[in-house]
Amino acid sequence: MRMAVCAGVAAVLLAGCASMPDSGDLRDVESTPRQDAQVRVFALPPPDDAAPSEIVQGFLEALTSDDPNYETARKYLAGDALTEWRPDASTTVLAEGPNRYAVASRTQESDEERVYRLTGEKTARVDAQNAYEPAEGSYRETVHLTRLEDSGQWRIDQLPQGVVMGKSDFQRTYVSVNKYYFTSATRSGQLGTVADPIYVRRQVDPVTQMVRSLLQGPTRWLDPVARTGFPSGTALREGVESLTPDDQNKLTVPLNDKADHVARDKCDEMAAQLLLTLQDLMPTGVDEVELQGPEGKKLCSLGEDRTDAVAAHGAGNDPEFEYFIAEDKRLVRMPVRSSAPAPEAVPGALGAGDMSFRSAAVARDEDRAAGVSLDGSDLYVGSLATASSLGEPVVHSEGQTEGDRLTTPSWDGRNDLWVADRDPDNPRLLMLRNGEGEPVEVTTPELDGRIKAVRVAADGVRIALILEQDDGKSSSLLVGRIERESGGSGDTAVSIVDLRSVTPRLEEVRAMSWAGDSRLVVVGRESGGVQQMRYVQVDGSTPDGPELAALTGVQEIAASEDESLPLVAHSEDGIVRLSSGSQWQQVVENGAAPVYPG
Template sequence: MPDEGNMKKVDASQRPDSQSQVRVYAMPPPEDAGAVDIVQGFLEALTSDDPDFAIARKYLTNKASRNWHPERSTTVLADGPNTVADNVANSNEGERTYSLTGRRLATVNEQRAYRPDSGNFKQAIHLKQLNGSNGPVWRIDSPPAGVVLGESDFERNYQAVNKYYFASPPKGLSGARQVGTQPGLVADPIYVRQRIDPLTETVKALLEGPSNRLDPAVRTAVPMGAGLASGTKSLTPDDKNKLVVPLNARGDSLVHEQCKQVAAQLLHTLQDLPSSGVEQVELQQKDGSPLCVLGKDRAETVVPHGADLPAYQYFVDDKRRLVRMPGNAGSDAGPEPVTGPFGDGEQPLRSAAVSRDEERAAGVSLDGRRLFTASVVSKGSLDGPKLRSRAKSEKDGFSTPSWDGRGDLWVADRDPQRPRLLWLAAGTGEPVQVRVPDLDGRIEAVRVAADGVRVALLVRKDGKTSLRIGLIEWAEGKGGQPDISVVELLEAAPQMEEVTAMSWAGLSRLVVVGRESGGVQQMRYVQCDGSARTGATLPGLTGVKEIAASEDERQPLVAHSDDGIVRLPSGAQWQTVVKEGRTPVYPG
């Protein structure tokens, strides 16, 4: 402790971000390096900021370097890969074999798409001795397929970016139901190396098209085969923050409106890359002549990005009425009942959901067996229930409903004898049972994303609840009804042993409440591809039963906890709204 000098106040913001400041510089192999030193040096070079892994290639034989393609896959392990000698004692003279082992967490494919992939990892590396200028040297002649590194190195080296594509119109809906109701952009998260020209890599990734998993549900305005012009090494915005993107000959076919759509996709994508600073995009033909120019201020008019700011937050109060309060966290206005039968107590509610235009709501009765819909902006009486569940227990029956971006309603019937996922056109149509072919368990909760393409499910099996995210697939059905399926189910929070609640919290992420094995309950943000970045944990809260987040990330979180209905404004702590209440929801 110092015993002299004045005290000086230091703001927390002055502390350096140690993780983002750390850089690893690859070192070439020493001439006298042993076989195990070559393996370790190669693995360390994989964690560096070395373009094209040029230094890592120095640890390989010439033939191995030509055949090694690190961009094709990245394997993420819980810790750095362990090196185990397989046959040092009995190896052939001048040859060594080692195994890389560890607990696999995820893989990143050639499209830069992340996918959780838990399991044991083991891969062999073979070395041979070559004649060097100063004597024999060890080199790797059979490297691992792609890059292998630990989770902490992955988080330090790679940055998550959302590419954006257009949602494909669903089949099986009438033209009148589709016009003007289809959400705009769909996020396609990828990972790029954050210090190796992320701007150029992000543009290339967008032009290459959506990831294989998302491809059936979206479309792009980029013509097939269009990409950066040959010889384009790096893209940099000029002093006016305009980015010029030269395209190859396939891009010459872009007509004006289609060109604007491509530019809008690029601008919205580059907003997820804060370091880019791009304010304007110009697309060029192969000969360098301009195709179109679009500024960030005009991109929203070409295609909207993100959901509208909700006017209210909603929950069911202690009198079982649907109430609302201003969405602005700074407002001191208390909750008030909504207009109509859900607000006057005519039908006591267990849970409710409000449409995204905030004009209608769906409510589940106290016994969980009846689903109603009603206006929340005008007075009126309830019609008969739109759905009935045969569940015998009140803890079963209908889940909290969810409205999609077209104004249609989704709900899970948790009847143990007849579990179903149901869709109702406009909340009032004949129910359609949604097929979930890969489902293993019973759906406990359902939340449809604002893009209308993804749906999050809480699935219970063998006493445990996990989070799954699937894609909504539409086809023409019989009798004028669509045939709807939820496919490509992905476990989105595999590190959590038990998931209690979840809500969409933006175009590509969810807020999830759960606990890890042997741990306590926590809240954190999870990307829709299953990745979770360090530091995404939220302030603690006791006994969270339900959580609600707006797809506009400026709005506060709202939760039902042991402290009642509480909300979390940005940069603040949890604040109690009322002591009694349940089922907090934002529109959707």
């Protein structure tokens, strides 16, 4: 006999009901069809006299609902499970909804207990800090059910910690949002900021979720290079359950006594973090944040118009131009916001000198640029403001072939210049402070392969590397943390640590660029597949949004941290641009190495 049970919703009845067997045959829990993000989904409590299979099914469906504290899911529990189950411990994401099937109970002849096995293929895990990480391998857990003595109803009394669901339910239920912290870098007296992406439940008071997460501090991966303006132990005032902006788009945040005596400048830092975080969460953002102490006393308020005076967000300034290497091997530029840009040579020796270049990087203030010579052996730095000569190269490679020499360079938000030397006999990742002086050799203890491309984020604490394996047939995109440690002589040791893959399913990554505070655009290919272009998050997840228009033969890609600006690519059609909502348009037939400042 089969019985159908559907989860209910507040505004719409879910269409996908799973049939549940009384026997032990393998069945899977069908993922809920993707609903509109504004539809809130609520599960039904267990029906009277529900069979064990119905209890398991109903519980798994309830995990994908929008109940704030999983109230309905808890109605399927009994005994120790009621008090010991912690749904916020983690969220395991499977390729499909979890399969479940009955297995032999611990007491073979007992009619008072049942055991069900949950299985599936893991694709990701969200931990207790709401941090996302790709995962793979098999998921295999059990739930134990018992028949209650007083009512005769079946309930789950043993289960794994956390929540499990299929990928489609995860995409409907959760949303990726950046929370913001400070870095040690300063730009013109301002604090630099760094984005820390996390996943929160989309329809379960996301404002309050984000504020609580922000107060708890950076995720473990980012914590060594980020700091918060909030004093240790700062939390929402006891009794505060929900935060909502008022009709003037102002959010009042009552805090506990840990923040009661902060100085005004520190309070402004705290408010700036909240404003940046909430602007990323909400389409209209929040115009003003007011912080209150434990007795309701106003600590400070900060409006959106003053945020930039406290902290530099992203690159700190909007780019004026896009750049690429023209057919004559000189650096040219074109206005960023022009609908029909006409390339022009940049001022100075990189645009009008005798030297030929194969790639370049422009400092974020657009006053200087670094160029790699046509054969890849030398790196030069020159002014874009004056007609001064280039002088001697700042880095030289001894690689025997052009492919074994210098990569395209990259500037970070601290005005430091980065480049990799691919010489097989002396592979190095180098950094030049302020783009000059003796190069610092960066320690890369976890690197397994040769660096094919390097891009440093505007925050100066995260770096993206395309790493090529020794066979030359496979390459991957990794994101690492940049750590700087000052020595006794005043020198600073620089290292790249905690490298993690952000494109685990791509066998070959050809090109990439930062395309937002925590997003990259990537050109690559899956095993046996064709070349594709996609956005990825620095945590390895795929952000919401439309797919990129197809483009063939892409060799290089450039994007800005300002997500409103067009993509620029070097493809088989030459230099092309893609503005939001349009198709790729050719700029010139011959050109290479497109870049934005950075």
